[in-house]
Amino acid sequence: MTDVSASPLRLFNSLTRSLENFEPVHPGEARVYSCGPTVYNYPHIGNMRAYVFADTLGRTLSYKGYKLTHVINITDVGHLTDDADAGEDKLEKAAAEKAQSIWDIAKHYTEAYWADVKALNIRQPAHWSIATDYVPQMIEFARAIADKHCYELESGLYFDTTTVADYGRLARHGTDEGESRIDPVDGKRAPADFAIWRKTPAGETRQMEWDSPWGRGAPGWHLECSVMSEALLGFPFDIHTGGIDHREIHHPNEIAQNQAHSCSDASGARFWMHNNFLVERSGKMSKSSGEFLRVQLLIDKGYHPLAYRLMCLQAHYRSELEFSWDGLGAALTRLKRLVMAAAPVRDAEPAEPVDRRLTELLAKFDAAMSDDLNTPVALTLLEEAAAMKKIDAGQKRGALAVMDAVLGLDLLTIDRAALRVRPKAATITEEEIEAILTRRKEARAAKDFAASDALRDDLIAAGVEVMDGDPLGWDWRLEA
Numbered sequence: 001m002t003d004v005s006a007s008p009l010r011l012f013n014s015l016t017r018s019l020e021n022f023e024p025v026h027p028g029e030a031r032v033y034s035c036g037p038t039v040y041n042y043p044h045i046g047n048m049r050a051y052v053f054a055d056t057l058g059r060t061l062s063y064k065g066y067k068l069t070h071v072i073n074i075t076d077v078g079h080l081t082d083d084a085d086a087g088e089d090k091l092e093k094a095a096a097e098k099a100q101s102i103w104d105i106a107k108h109y110t111e112a113y114w115a116d117v118k119a120l121n122i123r124q125p126a127h128w129s130i131a132t133d134y135v136p137q138m139i140e141f142a143r144a145i146a147d148k149h150c151y152e153l154e155s156g157l158y159f160d161t162t163t164v165a166d167y168g169r170l171a172r173h174g175t176d177e178g179e180s181r182i183d184p185v186d187g188k189r190a191p192a193d194f195a196i197w198r199k200t201p202a203g204e205t206r207q208m209e210w211d212s213p214w215g216r217g218a219p220g221w222h223l224e225c226s227v228m229s230e231a232l233l234g235f236p237f238d239i240h241t242g243g244i245d246h247r248e249i250h251h252p253n254e255i256a257q258n259q260a261h262s263c264s265d266a267s268g269a270r271f272w273m274h275n276n277f278l279v280e281r282s283g284k285m286s287k288s289s290g291e292f293l294r295v296q297l298l299i300d301k302g303y304h305p306l307a308y309r310l311m312c313l314q315a316h317y318r319s320e321l322e323f324s325w326d327g328l329g330a331a332l333t334r335l336k337r338l339v340m341a342a343a344p345v346r347d348a349e350p351a352e353p354v355d356r357r358l359t360e361l362l363a364k365f366d367a368a369m370s371d372d373l374n375t376p377v378a379l380t381l382l383e384e385a386a387a388m389k390k391i392d393a394g395q396k397r398g399a400l401a402v403m404d405a406v407l408g409l410d411l412l413t414i415d416r417a418a419l420r421v422r423p424k425a426a427t428i429t430e431e432e433i434e435a436i437l438t439r440r441k442e443a444r445a446a447k448d449f450a451a452s453d454a455l456r457d458d459l460i461a462a463g464v465e466v467m468d469g470d471p472l473g474w475d476w477r478l479e480a
């Protein structure tokens, strides 16, 4: 019999810029830390690509038999408007603009992020670690490394990046690039040095501030991930994830802190993995310019959120992905096809897939996911399984369930009705549409084409696209 899970799991490690076999630190376990959102605004769909990726990685590790412990943090303090210690605290800034308590702002946007997590079928991690819950541990960590690795300026405590071996190895910065990086803080010894603790300027108060050996203030952004990953996953742990931008500043700084704290060259995680960006045709995705692409906007326009998940899976996580409404529409059609193809076996009693055609497909699926999460190929294999005819229904259902547990498209639970998301702007109801379509059918049967065309025009005027002869039998679609 074909061994359906024989491929060794290989993952691309940004540290070595190469594919490596995954060997866990603790046998049988996989411990993963993902840099979470900064909760001063809604996440855009680009941010959510980072969590679809981390979730797909986690699902793959579970599927490969590892006991997964996943941590995602919530950055509710310390991330400045610029990654390199310049600008204001993003949360303090949002609170000032909105004249609200910073704690309320963090809570509101954390909940909005969790709603997106749910909509995209991202599994709950074992821990959501909240940065402000760990400030005493951060101060302890800073105290432990302060003498040997830090220096104090009026504005705070800074990490001296020359005190650790090979600083920036993850980013592969040559010294030239390092020198040219912006250096907005007076008195820093080297441009790459970064804040461990930011003192509240004299005469000011911040909504979030704590006492420390370096005065009242707030922790630097990078500190939280070093502290929380070690507290929850141990040192070292298996995999640290984030968007590709984190490969340049945030993660090199976390690594430097980890080296200092462990008095070794250990980076803290065996694998550092980074997803590439979702971009718009006009360039970088942004929360402020143009149309703010949030998951909720996709839903408001009538797209099921899992169409966006599928869109993410259509690209390899290390490739840039360009967002377009047409692309999302195509992903929705693909999702509908999959759901319709899976529908006939949905209620079958699940059975172990032992049919050779299924075991061969499952082995290919295993090879694709084990090859650095090759989701584009895995998706086509899922489609092949869904389209299979003359096969035991229970076995087919069993095979689809195995694949869908990894890809997370909810194929066997969402149905036609759920996929018809009602655009927010729509005024006509589903019942009204169905009633008009019935009258139209009757008119056509009676060869009264004038009446049938008039009814169709009524529907178009109400924002309904009539899809005569749609191969999926979809019949109509409400346009946003």
Ligand code: AMP
Pocket (backbone or CB within 6 Å): 035, 036, 037, 038, 039, 045, 046, 047, 048, 049, 050, 241, 242, 243, 244, 245, 246, 275, 276, 277, 278, 279, 285
């Ligand atoms: P932030 O809330 O800005 O800290 O970002 C949350 C996560 O989203 C981080 O892992 C970022 O690296 C990632 N990220 C930011 N922009 C994008 C994008 N356009 N595409 C994919 N990932 C992104």
Ligand code: ZN
Pocket (backbone or CB within 6 Å): 034, 035, 036, 225, 250
């Ligand atoms: Zn982080």
